[in-house]
Amino acid sequence: MTPDRGKILVIDDDETIRRNCRKILEPEGHTVETCAEVPEGLKTLQGDFFDLVLTDPRMPDMDGSEMIKKSKNTGLIIDQFRE
Numbered sequence: 001m002t003p004d005r006g007k008i009l010v011i012d013d014d015e016t017i018r019r020n021c022r023k024i025l026e027p028e029g030h031t032v033e034t035c036a037e038v039p040e041g042l043k044t045l046q047g048d049f050f051d052l053v054l055t056d057p058r059m060p061d062m063d064g065s066e067m068i069k070k071s072k073n074t075g076l077i078i079d080q081f082r083e
Helices: 015-028 038-047 064-070
Strands: 007-011 031-035 052-055 077-079
Touching: 007 015, 007 038, 015 031, 031 038, 038 052, 038 064
Parallel strands: 007 031, 007 052, 052 077
Antiparallel strands: none
16 A cells, blocks of 8 residues: 555646546555636635645636635645646
């Protein structure tokens, strides 16, 4: 059994990105939660602590940078950059 390596929240409107992040991170021992929209992600952040948040900076309901400013209880947030 792999030791718990931290809790990660993935916020992305692309289901494939969310699924692949979970598929890659969980076998490495991370607990992964996913959200499809920023408001859902912010609500999830209010109810729990995450060591890392991965978010798409270009989402339809809110800019990733704005989401970062509104989140207060996480260790580290990384925007995903895609071309």
